[in-house]
Structure formats: structure tokens, C-alpha cells
Amino acid sequence: MSKFQKKKKEMPAVNTASLPDIVFMLLFFFMVTTVMRETDLKIKKPALPKADQVKKLEKKSLVSYIYVGKSKDDTPGDKIQLNDRISNVNDVPNFIFIERRKHSEDEIPLLTTSIKADMKANVGTISDIKQQLREVNALKINYSTLKGSAFDNVK
Amino acid sequence: MARRGTPEINAGSMADIAFLLLIFFLVTTTMDVDTGISRKLPEKQDPNIVPPVLKEKNVFEVNVNRNDEILVEGDTYMKVNDLRAAAIKFIDNGGGTAESLQKDKLTPCTWCGGDKDPASSDHPKKAIISLQSDRGTSYAMYISVQNELVGAYTDLRNKYANKKYGKDFKDLSRAEQKIIKTDIYPQIISEAEPTK
Numbered sequence: 001m002s003k004f005q006k007k008k009k010e011m012p013a014v015n016t017a018s019l020p021d022i023v024f025m026l027l028f029f030f031m032v033t034t035v036m037r038e039t040d041l042k043i044k045k046p047a048l049p050k051a052d053q054v055k056k057l058e059k060k061s062l063v064s065y066i067y068v069g070k071s072k073d074d075t076p077g078d079k080i081q082l083n084d085r086i087s088n089v090n091d092v093p094n095f096i097f098i099e100r101r102k103h104s105e106d107e108i109p110l111l112t113t114s115i116k117a118d119m120k121a122n123v124g125t126i127s128d129i130k131q132q133l134r135e136v137n138a139l140k141i142n143y144s145t146l147k148g149s150a151f152d153n154v155k
Numbered sequence: 156m157a158r159r160g161t162p163e164i165n166a167g168s169m170a171d172i173a174f175l176l177l178i179f180f181l182v183t184t185t186m187d188v189d190t191g192i193s194r195k196l197p198e199k200q201d202p203n204i205v206p207p208v209l210k211e212k213n214v215f216e217v218n219v220n221r222n223d224e225i226l227v228e229g230d231t232y233m234k235v236n237d238l239r240a241a242a243i244k245f246i247d248n249g250g251g252t253a254e255s256l257q258k259d260k261l262t263p264c265t266w267c268g269g270d271k272d273p274a275s276s277d278h279p280k281k282a283i284i285s286l287q288s289d290r291g292t293s294y295a296m297y298i299s300v301q302n303e304l305v306g307a308y309t310d311l312r313n314k315y316a317n318k319k320y321g322k323d324f325k326d327l328s329r330a331e332q333k334i335i336k337t338d339i340y341p342q343i344i345s346e347a348e349p350t351k
Contacts, residue, residue, distance in 0.1 A: 023173040026177055027173055051298055053305040055190065063189070120293060121293070122292070122293070123290060133196060137198070137199070139198065142189075150235070154295060
């Protein structure tokens with residue numbers, strides 16, 4: 001009987017004192033990496049085309065976005081969204097100037113314009129935007145795409 | 156009077172608060188990086204500049220109409236799937252002879268694996284891909300075509316890099332990449348104004 005009683009030692013509880021530290025560490029990691037969505041989409045979310053010759057956009061702070069897609073109430077024609085309102089093609093130069101003011105002089109040639117356009121958008125709309133970008137010498141552009149086979153776009 | 160020490164704040168719920176915040180940031184974090192096809196637009200042209208005259212054999216013409224059909228070199232109807240191979244064949248042709256390339260200070264393309272067809276491009280540095288689309292072309296088609304044309308250059312550069320350095324193009328050093336980009340297979344894709 002005495003043998004059994006000896007075995008009745010309790011397991012020591014795991015020390016959880018460092019748990020808050022671990023959690024805090026993770027918390028800070030996610031706090032630092034989180035990017036909140038700055039702009040609300042006023043148009044329908046563009047269905048991006050797929051491509052495989054893609055490059056990553058490295059510095060997010062140097063990128064300005066132009067959205068192209070259908071309006072939410074399905075009126076025909078492509079709508080262009082700059083920042084958080086639906087705009088006209090002629091507003092693109094102004095938009096670029098406002099973006100440039102946020103950066104220092106030597107960063108301006110590095111600024112990239114990312115075009116997030118819907119698969120069904122017309123090339124005409126895109127080309128109008130490109131023409132406006134050329135007018136103000138914002139020459140670095142990026143056609144935003146998903147990774148995948150380009151042949152999936154056309155079926 | 157007995158001095159009482161200030162009571163300690165109970166820190167037991169600290170972990171809970173931290174967890175709550177942690178879960179919030181976990182949910183809102185977006186890790187995905189934006190990817191896309193990077194292009195550089197041409198600078199604004201002086202309207203008085205006369206465009207240089209190009210030999211027709213050095214231009215690979217790609218037309219996309221409003222029904223998303225592709226016409227290559229003005230006479231061949233093509234599917235997107237075949238576009239890359241056709242572009243590679245054109246760029247890598249290297250049909251120029253020493254005499255014909257002399258006035259441009261170029262030597263015949265020794266690294267080209269093409270057919271050396273005298274009716275196609277002379278040299279990768281002279282081979283120009285001209286892309287003309289219609290205003291009604293769908294963006295999806297446009298991106299597919301762009302992708303295939305850029306892909307043709309990527310394939311050629313990779314082939315050359317593997318032969319010369321035994322590595323893929325993207326694994327080469329900056330200096331080696333620059334040599335390939337400027338002297339071996341420069342990417343010359345010209346976009347014309349879309350037709351109305």
C-alpha cells in the first residue's frame with residue numbers, strides 16, 4: 001500500500017509566467033506588419049487578370065494605385081477610381097501631382113503607378129490613363145495581375 | 156498609524172488583453188504582396204521629331220482587334236498560346252550578315268539559335284516588337300499578349316544565362332543581368348496608339 005501512496009506525487013504545473021511575453025512579441029510583430037486598407041473601393045472589385053511574367057512591387061510607399069472597373073450599379077462603361085472617389089481621366093495628372101507632393105524630390109523618379117484594372121475593362125480606357133501619365137512624366141507603371149497562367153484570361 | 160503599501164495591480168488579465176489585440180491584428184494583416192507586369196512608358200515625344208525608318212523585316216507586328224483576335228505580321232491569325240514561340244523565333248533569328256550590320260556597329264549574332272532567315276530580324280538589338288491594339292480590346296487579352304511578349308524575352312534571356320553562366324537570369328548578379336539586358340537581348344516592345 002505504501003508503494004501506491006508514494007506514486008501519488010502531483011505533476012508540477014507548467015510555468016505560464018512567460019506567456020504574456022510571447023503573446024506580446026507576436027502582437028508587436030503583427031502590429032508592425034499590418035497594412036490597413038487605405039482606400040475604400042467605390043467601384044466593383046476589379047477581377048485582375050493572370051500573368052506569369054510578374055514582378056513584385058517592392059516599396060509600397062512609392063506606389064500609387066489607379067483602379068479601373070465597372071461601377072457598382074452596373075452603368076455601362078469603365079469607371080476610374082483615384083484615391084477614394086470615382087474620377088475622370090483628366091484628373092489623373094492632378095492625382096499624380098498630389099502623390100508626388102508626399103515624397104521628396106529624389107524619390108519622384110522611383111514612383112510607380114499601379115493600374116488595377118478589371119479583366120473586362122477596355123484597352124481604350126487604359127490607354128487614356130497611360131496617355132495622361134505620359135503627359136506628367138509618370139513613366140513607371142505596373143499592370144497589377146495575379147500569379148497564374150495568362151491563357152486562363154481568354155477562354 | 157500603520158503605513159499600508161500601495162496594493163499591487165493585478166496583472167493576471169494582461170495576457171488576455173494581449174491575446175485580444177493579437178487576434179485582431181492577426182485577422183486584419185494582409186501579407187500578400189502586389190505583383191504585376193512592370194512596364195516603362197515612353198517619354199513624351201516632340202511632335203517635330205521624325206520617327207526613324209525601320210526595315211520591315213526587323214519589325215514583328217502584333218495586332219489585336221476588338222474581338223480579341225490576334226493578327227501577326229499582317230497575315231497570320233494566331234492564338235495567344237502560339238504567340239510566344241513566334242516572338243522567340245523572330246527575336247532569335249539573327250539573320251544579319253557582317254556587312255549588313257556594319258553600319259550600325261554590330262556584329263552578327265553568334266548566340267542566336269534561330270534559323271538565320273534573311274527575311275526575318277537581323278539582330279536581337281534591332282528586332283522590334285510592335286503591338287497595336289484596339290480601344291475595344293479587352294484588358295484580359297491585352298495583358299495576356301503583353302505577358303507572352305515579355306515571356307519571350309524572359310525565355311531567351313534564361314536560355315542565354317543558362318548556357319553562359321549555368322544559372323537562371325534572375326539568379327545572376329546585377330552586372331551580368333545588365334549585360335544581357337543591354338547587349339544580348341534588349342527588350343524592345345513598342346506600343347502604338349490603339350485604333351478607334
